[in-house]
Amino acid sequence: MPRPPSPGGTASGTASGTASGTASGDGVTLRTDAIRRHDPNLRALTSDNFSGAHPEVLAALHLANGGHQPAYGADSYTADLDGVFRRHFGPHAQVFPVFNGPGANVVALQAVTDRWGAVVCTQEAHLNEDEGGAPEHIGGLKLLGLPSRDGKLTRESVGEAVRAAGDMHSAAPQALSLAQSTELGTCYTVEELRDLTAHAHAHGLAVHLDGARLANAAVSLGVPLAACTADVGIDVLSFGGTKNGLLFGECVVVLDDSRVRGVPHLRKRSTHLASKMRFLSVQFEALLAGDLWRRNAAHANAMAGRLSVLLSRSAGVAVSRPVEANAVFVTLPREVLTRLLDRYTFYVHDEETGEVRLMCSFDTTEEDVDAFAAAVAREAARS
Numbered sequence: 001m002p003r004p005p006s007p008g009g010t011a012s013g014t015a016s017g018t019a020s021g022t023a024s025g026d027g028v029t030l031r032t033d034a035i036r037r038h039d040p041n042l043r044a045l046t047s048d049n050f051s052g053a054h055p056e057v058l059a060a061l062h063l064a065n066g067g068h069q070p071a072y073g074a075d076s077y078t079a080d081l082d083g084v085f086r087r088h089f090g091p092h093a094q095v096f097p098v099f100n101g102p103g104a105n106v107v108a109l110q111a112v113t114d115r116w117g118a119v120v121c122t123q124e125a126h127l128n129e130d131e132g133g134a135p136e137h138i139g140g141l142k143l144l145g146l147p148s149r150d151g152k153l154t155r156e157s158v159g160e161a162v163r164a165a166g167d168m169h170s171a172a173p174q175a176l177s178l179a180q181s182t183e184l185g186t187c188y189t190v191e192e193l194r195d196l197t198a199h200a201h202a203h204g205l206a207v208h209l210d211g212a213r214l215a216n217a218a219v220s221l222g223v224p225l226a227a228c229t230a231d232v233g234i235d236v237l238s239f240g241g242t243k244n245g246l247l248f249g250e251c252v253v254v255l256d257d258s259r260v261r262g263v264p265h266l267r268k269r270s271t272h273l274a275s276k277m278r279f280l281s282v283q284f285e286a287l288l289a290g291d292l293w294r295r296n297a298a299h300a301n302a303m304a305g306r307l308s309v310l311l312s313r314s315a316g317v318a319v320s321r322p323v324e325a326n327a328v329f330v331t332l333p334r335e336v337l338t339r340l341l342d343r344y345t346f347y348v349h350d351e352e353t354g355e356v357r358l359m360c361s362f363d364t365t366e367e368d369v370d371a372f373a374a375a376v377a378r379e380a381a382r383s
Helices: 055-064 081-089 101-110 155-164 190-202 214-221 263-269 278-288 292-311 334-341 366-382
Strands: 019-022 029-032 094-098 117-122 142-146 172-179 206-211 236-240 250-254 327-331 347-350 355-359
Touching: 055 278, 081 094, 081 250, 081 278, 094 101, 094 263, 094 278, 101 172, 101 206, 101 236, 101 250, 101 263, 117 155, 142 155, 155 172, 155 190, 172 190, 190 206, 206 214, 214 236, 214 292, 250 263, 278 292, 292 327, 292 355, 292 366, 334 366
Parallel strands: 117 142, 117 172, 172 206, 206 236
Antiparallel strands: 019 029, 094 250, 236 250, 327 355, 347 355
8 A cells, every 4th residue: 555645735833842741640740851842733644553642641651650660561550451451342351561562463464374374364464465475474474365346355265265275285275364454444243254264264264353443333333342342253453542542552361272272372472572561461451441442443434424425526536435433435536636635645555547545534624624624625616
């Protein structure tokens, strides 16, 4: 997928000396010699990674700061994290924080495959297209990317992949990796997940879920997090936080330890064991102890729905894929696309068709959406 250019513009009100602020709620003044180097008013629909951290997450980080805590996950916050996750993923969930999404995927998939194993996924899977070869280089994994419709696999395609690799001359499929929501913004239904998981298990495959945007999918489906993970037979989950308001961090969540092996050791040798793990763990407590995960995802989804409706009203603009989470895919006339790229950044998913991907975040506003839709409408009217 082509990468966007860097956003233009300079920071307004950039300090030339020390910036300072006041921490929320405790009257402590925080001093820093760092300089603000971005315009805090700059908005983009390029990626939900562009957004900052939710204020409640930043407050949790401040809460966890100060004093000394044991390192490498022996701290009080990490000790309680299994309990936090078990309220959402069932009584057997085991949680292992890592730094990022590729790290979560690599650790999780190593834990369900042998050295000669392969992972079945879609061709456009993040681990196949956008992780820089990390699954192959670090995990030693063979990825079997399959064509999909709107980012979703079927039991037939999974069965064909297993049958096609049926002897020692091929890497043996040992895991199925699904994304929820998918890279194309769609969501597997609970029934689809249950059917695919049962089918994979019947073929001897463990099932991994890349849940970078699992919160958005669960909100879209109107179900608890467990309904599309533990309850449908997912064995191991990469649970996303960064795209839903965290500063950094994801988690490997083991749901069936009879199929998942050695995560603590794999995390360490994959360089994802954080020394000050309390700062990873407390963010997930902020996200999951209450309903922040749901509030953030619901807002992002709502903004995507609003954006898709507004864009569909412009001449020559078509919503090209189902809008089921916080992603909107649209096709734009070439001249409209060219002019918009002079002023906005977004991913061009398919240059030949003019299909672009627009992402909404927990902090996307109605004003952001309306302003971009109005700009599209103006450019479309010129064409």
